[in-house]
Amino acid sequence: MSAPLLTVEHLSMRFGGLVAVGDLSFTAPSRAITAVIGPNGAGKTTVFNCLTGFYRPSVGRLTLAHAGQTHFLERMEGFDIARKARVARTFQNIRLFPNMTALENLIVAQHDTLMRASLWSIGGLFGLAGYRQAERQAVDRARHWLDQAELLEFADVEAGALPYGAQRKLEIARALCTQPVLLCLDEPAAGLNPRESADLNRLLLAIRDAEGIGILLIEHDMSVVMGISDHIVVLDYGQKIAEGPPAAIRADASVIRAYLGEPEDSA
Amino acid sequence: MAALVALGLAFPLVGHRLEDSVNGLSLGYRFDWVAIGVAAVFFGRLTIGLLGGVPRIAAFDRLKGLRMDWLGWVLAAIAIALPFLPFADRNLIDKATLVLIYVMLGWGLNVVVGLAGLLDLGYVAFYAVGAYSYALLSLYFDLSFWVCLPLAGLFAAGFGVLLGFPVLRLRGDYLAIVTLGFGEIIRVILLNWQSFTGGPNGITSIARPSFFGLVFSADPPEGRMAFHQALGIDYSSLHRVMFLYFLILALALLTNFVTLRLRRLPIGRAWEALREDEIACRALGINPTTTKLSAFAIGAMFGGFAGSFFATRQGFVSPESFTFIESAIVLAIVVLGGMGSQIGVVVAALLLIGLPEWFRDLQLYRMLVFGLAMVAIMLWRPRGLLSHRDPTILLSEMKR
Structure with a gap:
């Protein structure tokens, strides 16, 4: 794979004493769908708000590279991120x-x-x-x-x-x-019925294939996430707990623990 | 219940009156009036109760679906023909001129409040800046009206940006309070900077505008030609009144044209989008600050034009003309007309400015009727007289 479109390095976002996102690093290539999942309050939307300039990250570097240009998103105004970095x-x-x-x-x-x-x-x-x-x-x-x-x-x-x-x-x-060169979707399937979310899957795949842009996706609906993602990043309490292709995530013990809780016999 | 409230209100307000008697002023009583008023409120409320709420008036409902395209053209045609109609006298044209000033102010404010959704309670400040910049420029530099008009617009726009910078991070109520303060600041400055603005005395004998160099006067000054001489007709003081009327009509129509045009341009759509959702705008790469500033500047510019016209019409400006009540009336025109509706502004200006002027004979009751009319409008048309919004672009009307 070529150089990644988006590189997130050591991203941290603190609100007072609360660490919403702690030392998160991942990359997202173009022509691919990268999903960010995690339980409620894991810091997914905070990552998005940092990426799109609604928050200024406490620490970290967000690099967007395309067409020979490099943008450091953490330094840009929100509307410039949309306008210049696309x-x-x-x-x-x-x-x-x-x-x-x-x-x-x-x-x-x-x-x-x-x-x-x-x-x-x-x-x-x-x-x-x-x-x-x-x-x-x-x-x-x-x-x-x-x-x-x-x-x-x-x-x-x-x-x-x-x-x-x-x-x-x-x-x-x-x-x-x-x-855009990077499309960030915050829970696009929330509130949709199964037929509508199947439509949505088709639309997103078509966008990825036809436009050659990178898609970053926050989603709770696993049929969407597992069905179309090329790569999944799992957050819990602001920390990355797993990363990989859908099949690997599905089998990952720490992800299952985060979503379903500790099995009783191990406690 | 309502009758009790009416009793409480009416007892001190209507029940007592000052009477001129031999030994100075004395207090008179009119309790019969209170009784009539309270009875009217009681039975009125009872009828509403029996009817099961405020009746819907079909005519008002029908307004919603009506296409308003033709109404604008009809109104424009009437406005152009008005001075030539047989019953048009000086009085009527004067009043129509006054209404048109408010129509223009309403259209100007409509850009800020109706389109961009920024509640501006200090609009009169820009009106004052326009009026004073013409008055002062003609006083100190002896510039003519036609040179000063664009300058006044520019000055007002400049003040719009000046006001805009610090306040645009505020929203809603807070923005309204700051703009209100700004309007008062301008008035207080005009009032106190005696050496420059003449303070409370104002500026008198401001130059009148000329018609392509032709002056409106019975005996023109040396080297100038008078309007009636050039046309070879007898002098009539009506000419100047008519000229002023057409001048404000042209200015108002220009305002309308520019506003309608801007609405269909990206900047106008961005204003409306900003009114709807500022956060989404930022996510789409629209710079909220410059967009709001441009709305403020353009609204202020039209206010400035109207102001300099006001100065040249009166021939006299003083801070008295630019009190908060003016801002309130212009805002009321915009809100009553239906936010963002151009025709609505005209109708509301006719109602709010025209009616009280025409019924001046009924001095005592006109404010009462005015209040009643406001209540009626809020009951039956809570979103303004003409609240319909026309889309700026339709896919079905685009040619492939």
Whole structure:
């Protein structure tokens, strides 16, 4: 395998005396799905918040390398991580723009490109041809992802009025419209029924294969995790307790202990 | 229950009145009025109770589904034709001008409050900055209205950014309090910087605007041509009133055009997205600080334009014109109209500014009716008169 897309080295995040994440190191390659799992409160979302700039890590280095460029995420502002380093994320509790239509949600995601095309609004105000063309491209990209997520029929519906499963997929589509190199999904299958999460699996595999981007996934639904992950990192109390391909994780004694508790006879 | 509350309120307010009598002022009593009021509230409440709540009014419900495209054009056509209508006199045009000033302020504030969702209680500060920058520029540098107008807009936008920097990390109520304070700071500065702004006396005899160099005056100064001479018609003081009316109409329409245009640009969508969810915006690579600052600056700029128009219309500015109540009225216009709705602002401005002006004869009761109207709107249209939001882009309308 080539050089990893994302390298996390000695990441620690402390809130006062609480160590949410302690000395975590792992790597995530592109063209692969890396899952981060662990019991509730293990620090999974904290890792994501550090990666996407919502928290500034106490210690550690987060390196994103692609196309010959290296970004040190721990030093960047949150919006710059999305804009320059091209890390996109979704949220555990869906954060769409509920009063805007699905299409508008996807257009907002392409803000940076469109802003430049509209010459920071001045050109767009006078209706320059360059901006109109850029907007058409943006709509085409949005249409492509709506199509992939099977949401094309909802394009002009307000995002807040969509069914729950569709909102989850729309949020993923919105993240993809930012043309990321790393996509961080925080529990994308939470609240989905088995058929919807099977759909989601297919969508994620298609994204991995077609776009060649790296996917980082937090998930509790084991059918999703075991079904599509190429590599799994297991956290418990902020520490990495296991790492490996799905088959190895399934058999790992410490993982079973973390999830199911100590067997009674060993205590 | 409601009747008891009404009794408690009405007893000191309505029950007593000051009367001029021979030996100075004395206190009179009007308990019959209190009784009438309390009875009205009692039976009104009873009817509502019997009807099982506030009745829905079908006409209001129907407003929701209506497409408002044509209404805007109709209103614009009426506005353009108004001065030429047979019943249009000086009084009417003056009032229409006043309404248009508030329409423009409402549209300007709509960018900040309606689109970007930043509650700004100090909008009048930008109005004041615009008015004073025109007044001072024309006083000290003898610049004409047409030079000062863009400058006033720029100054106001500058103040918008100035205010924006420290306060944009605040949200909701806290932002409202700071902007409220900012509005007062500007007014207090204007009031106390006597040597520069004239303090409470204000600035008098501000230059009037000219129409491409033509002045509006019966006997123009040496070397200038008057409007009526150029057109070869008789002088009438109505010309200037009409000119001012068309000037503010043009400014207001420009505001509307720019706002509608911006809404369909990435910056406008980013404003709306920011109103909806700031955290998601950051995750999508939108810089919240610059986006909010741009909303503040553009809203302030339109406030500044309106301010300099106000200064040139009155020919006089003083801090008295820029009290908190002005901010409150403009905000009320935006909220009543339905946040983010352009036509709603027009309707609300007509209601809030137009009606009290027209019913000035009923001095005593107009504030009462005003209050009643507010209560009625909040009952039947709690989200504003026209709260419908048009999507900025529709896939079904895009050509392949």
